[in-house]
Structures are given as C-alpha cells and as structure tokens.
Amino acid sequence: MFSVAATAQVKPAAAKTDIIHKKAPVDTTVAIAIPHKDSILLLPGGIRIGVDLSRIVSAIYYPYRKEITVVADARINADLYLAFEGGYANTPYSDSNYTYKGNGAFVTLGLDYNFLKRQYPSEKNMFYGGFRYGFSHFNYAVPSYTIKNPYWGDHLTSSIPKTNVNAHWIELMLGLKAEVFKNFFMGWNVRERFLINNVKTDAITPLVIPGYGNGGKRTVLDVQYTVSYVIPFYHVKERIAGTEVKKKKIPKR
Amino acid sequence: MKSIYQILLIGSLLAGIAACENETKVCDQTLSTNLHINFKRDSAGIVRDTIMPKVTAFALGHDSIYKVQPLSNVFFQLSPVADTSRFYLKVDSTLTPDTLTFRYKRTTHFISAGCGFGTYFLLDTVIATRHTIDSVQINIKSVTTSNDTHLTLYFFNQ
Structure with missing residues (x-):
C-alpha cells in the first residue's frame, strides 16, 4: 500500500x-x-612406552612361561598410531615324562586406530582396534624324554637336540587405554593371533612360541593388561574444514 | 571417566580368566597306540565277524592280556623299544595256539604338553603260524590310533 x-x-x-x-x-x-578457511588443530603426540602386566599373571598359572613384553606406540595422526611390541621368553619345563628348554625373542609391528570421539582436543583416552604382524626367532630342545610302557616294562629314553625356528603370525585386536594420571596410561586389549607358518614336527611341538603363545595351536586368544607412559615431544596436526x-x-x- | 575405570577392571578379570588354562597339567589323550585286530571266519559261505569263545593272549615272556574270554577283537601293545613283538594267541581251549610275529618301524611322536611322548608304529611284516589262523590281512600299516582296525585274522572252521 x-x-x-x-x-x-x-x-x-x-x-x-x-x-x-x-x-x-x-x-x-x-x-x-x-x-x-580450514582450521588446523594441534593435538598432543608422543611415544608411549609400557609393559604388559598380564605376563606376571600368566607366569603364575603357567610356571614354564616366563616372558617380558614391552609395548610402545607413536601417534602419526589424529586417530592413527604406529604400534610396536617386543620381548623375550624363556620356557623351562620338566615333569616325569620329559624336560623341555626353550627361549627366544619376538617383535610385532602394526597400527592402532582410535574409534573414540574426542570430547576435547587434548583427550588421549583411546578405544581402538588394530592389527599386528608378529615374528619370533626362538630355539628349543628336549634334553630327555621317557616313553613308558607298563605292559612291556620297558622305558625308552632319548632326547631331541636344540632346534632353531622362526614363527610368523598376524594379530587382530580391540582394546582401550585410559589416561589415569597425566601422561600415565592403563589399558587392556583382547587379541586373536593367527599363526602363518607351521612350527610343529612329528617329533615335537614347541610348548611356547615367544610372543605368540601355545605352539600347538593355529589360533590363540590372548589378553594384555598394560601400564604405559607417554613422552610428549611433538604435536600432530588435525585439519578442521572451514x-x-x-x-x-x-x-x- | 568412571566407566573407563570399570572397563579397566573388567579387562583385568579377563586377563585372569584367559590365564587359567595350563595345558601341561592335562593329558586327555591315550599314551599307547595299540594294534587293533579283528577276527573273521567263514560261516556258510559268508565271511563275517566272529566271536572266538575262549581267547587267551599275551606277549611271549609277559603277562596275559586276555585270559579265556569271548572276544571278536583284540588290542596288542607293541614294544616301544624293539622292532619286533611276538604274541601267543589261543582262541579256544581245545585248539592249538598260534604265534603272531610283528615287525615294524618305530617313530617317536609328541602327543601333547600334558601327555609327553608316545610311539607310532609302521607295520612291515606279520608272520603267523597256521594252526587256527587261515590267513592274515593287513588293513592299515600305520599304527597311530587304536580306533582303526589294523589287522584282520581269518580263522579256519573247526
């Protein structure tokens, strides 16, 4: 109008x-x-180094499995971590049927992906999935074994000489790490290991493959319980779209 | 944050549960692999499994394995320290006994961490006297489990 x-x-x-x-x-x-304009967020990065405490529990239940495992990871971007584990295992075992001696070292290398949505940029808690390739070089020997036959009354006693073996495996895992104090983490993970090569012979199956577990099984379920400390000395960039x-x-x- | 601590606790319990299985404490397999022998006899033109009425058997120089009992199958333990084992076999109290000689190769086999080691046998030759035994048939040469029937003994009709 x-x-x-x-x-x-x-x-x-x-x-x-x-x-x-x-x-x-x-x-x-x-x-x-x-x-x-895109924003760039600087997230805390660093190398996290720790030990697997579950090996202590394991040594109680399996006195012949003496193993130490060091775990480490490094953040390579906002959600991805390069992971490494290494360790040494000693396997002394003896019962009335046989004695067994084994020892060796192992390494695993892989990636962890953090699924946890950060509530604040500097949050370091993780709920992650990952995979590893594992390799172990170890040796074993059976200094003496006895085959008893009650009917014949004969005991066959013999030995198996020291043998060097390489084992390869793949691991898939799921776990979490929580920052309980500043830069100090506790966490656990469940993992399934898949042995790639055969280490068994008719004469003997290694009792333990260092880093893998039971040498007689093609797949092994294991749990790690870790304490670790992160040394924060770099940052990783996260681009946030404008x-x-x-x-x-x-x-x- | 509280829930994260709870999950950490559950994780520690999982670690304990996973560590509970000690395979060196359990032996759930048989240590001895026995030679399994089946008896057969011609009955009205048909060869069929037969029960021998009074079977007595033992390794020469050792205790009885079976003592006058009706059987259609016998299981013999082969010697783990020798490449030959000899057995006495009498299938009826009125009949003449036979002697069975087994020649074989032995291989040591790791059964499991809990059981230790056992022996596998590979049958090479079977020699039998022919008092009651008509013929011997080797079905399976490899003696790795007692579930297989490794040998069949055919008896004369008396």
Missing part, C-alpha cells in the same frame, strides 16, 4: 488511468560470504 501511494505522488498521470502496477515481491535474502558460504536473511531498509 505504501509503495502504491508513493508512486501516485510522483507520477500523477498513472493514477488517472486507474492502472495499478504491481511490483514483484522484493527478495530480502542477501548472500554473504563467510571466509572459507565453514561454507551461507545465505543470511537481512531485512531491507
């Missing part, structure tokens, strides 16, 4: 003809470009 009246004052001729010019509705929407151009309504004056 206001618009029509104003037109009538400026152009009186138009009023005479009784023609009303309807103007198209005015679009009050104006495109405003908000700067389209805001896009938005349409904003601004009333016309």
Whole structure:
C-alpha cells in the first residue's frame, strides 16, 4: 500500500488511468560470504612406552612361561598410531615324562586406530582396534624324554637336540587405554593371533612360541593388561574444514 | 571417566580368566597306540565277524592280556623299544595256539604338553603260524590310533 501511494505522488498521470502496477515481491535474502578457511588443530603426540602386566599373571598359572613384553606406540595422526611390541621368553619345563628348554625373542609391528570421539582436543583416552604382524626367532630342545610302557616294562629314553625356528603370525585386536594420571596410561586389549607358518614336527611341538603363545595351536586368544607412559615431544596436526558460504536473511531498509 | 575405570577392571578379570588354562597339567589323550585286530571266519559261505569263545593272549615272556574270554577283537601293545613283538594267541581251549610275529618301524611322536611322548608304529611284516589262523590281512600299516582296525585274522572252521 505504501509503495502504491508513493508512486501516485510522483507520477500523477498513472493514477488517472486507474492502472495499478504491481511490483514483484522484493527478495530480502542477501548472500554473504563467510571466509572459507580450514582450521588446523594441534593435538598432543608422543611415544608411549609400557609393559604388559598380564605376563606376571600368566607366569603364575603357567610356571614354564616366563616372558617380558614391552609395548610402545607413536601417534602419526589424529586417530592413527604406529604400534610396536617386543620381548623375550624363556620356557623351562620338566615333569616325569620329559624336560623341555626353550627361549627366544619376538617383535610385532602394526597400527592402532582410535574409534573414540574426542570430547576435547587434548583427550588421549583411546578405544581402538588394530592389527599386528608378529615374528619370533626362538630355539628349543628336549634334553630327555621317557616313553613308558607298563605292559612291556620297558622305558625308552632319548632326547631331541636344540632346534632353531622362526614363527610368523598376524594379530587382530580391540582394546582401550585410559589416561589415569597425566601422561600415565592403563589399558587392556583382547587379541586373536593367527599363526602363518607351521612350527610343529612329528617329533615335537614347541610348548611356547615367544610372543605368540601355545605352539600347538593355529589360533590363540590372548589378553594384555598394560601400564604405559607417554613422552610428549611433538604435536600432530588435525585439519578442521572451514565453514561454507551461507545465505543470511537481512531485512531491507 | 568412571566407566573407563570399570572397563579397566573388567579387562583385568579377563586377563585372569584367559590365564587359567595350563595345558601341561592335562593329558586327555591315550599314551599307547595299540594294534587293533579283528577276527573273521567263514560261516556258510559268508565271511563275517566272529566271536572266538575262549581267547587267551599275551606277549611271549609277559603277562596275559586276555585270559579265556569271548572276544571278536583284540588290542596288542607293541614294544616301544624293539622292532619286533611276538604274541601267543589261543582262541579256544581245545585248539592249538598260534604265534603272531610283528615287525615294524618305530617313530617317536609328541602327543601333547600334558601327555609327553608316545610311539607310532609302521607295520612291515606279520608272520603267523597256521594252526587256527587261515590267513592274515593287513588293513592299515600305520599304527597311530587304536580306533582303526589294523589287522584282520581269518580263522579256519573247526
């Protein structure tokens, strides 16, 4: 109405003809470009080094499995960690049927992916899945064994000489790590190991493959319980995408 | 954060449970692999499994394995320290006994961490006297389990 009246004052001729010019509705929407820039967030990185405490529990239940495992990882981006484990195992066993001696070292190398959505940029807690490739070089020997036969009354006694063996395996795992004090972590993980090569012979199956577990099984389920400390000496960058151009309504004056 | 501590605790319990199986304490397999022998006899033109009425058997110079009992199968333990084992076999009290001689190769076999070692045998030759035994058939040469029937003895009709 206001618009029509104003037109009538400026152009009186138009009023005479009784023609009303309807103007198209005015679009009050104006495109405003908000700067389209990515942000870069610096997240704490570092090398985390720890030990597997479950080997202590394991040594109680399996007195012949004396093993130490060192675990380490390094953050390579916001959610991905390069993981390493290494250790040494000694397997002394003796009963009335045989004595067994074994020892060797192992390493595993792989990646962990953190599924946990960070509640704040510096959060270091992790719920992760990962995989490892494992390799062990070890040796074993049976200094003496006896095969008893009560019926014949004969005892066969013999030995198996020291043998060197390499074992390869793959691990899939799921676990978590919680920062219980600043830079100090506790965590556990469950893992399934799949042996790639055969280490058994007819004469003997290694009791323990260092880092793998029972030498007689093609797959092994294991649990790790770790305490670790992160040495924070670098940062990793996380790119956060910038805001896009938005349409904003601004009333016309 | 509280829930993370609870999960850590559950994890420690899992570690304990996973460590409870000690395979060196359990021997759930038989240590001896016995030679399994089956008896057969011709009955009205058909060869079929037969029960011999009074079976007595033992390794020469050792105790009886079976003493006058009705059997259709016998299980012999071969010697783990010699490459030949000889057995006395009498299938009826009125019949003449036979002697069976087994020649074989031995290999040591690791059974399990809990059981230790055992012996596998590979049958080479079987020699039998022919008083009651008509013929001997070797079904399986490799004696690694007692579940297989390694040998069949065919008896004369008396």
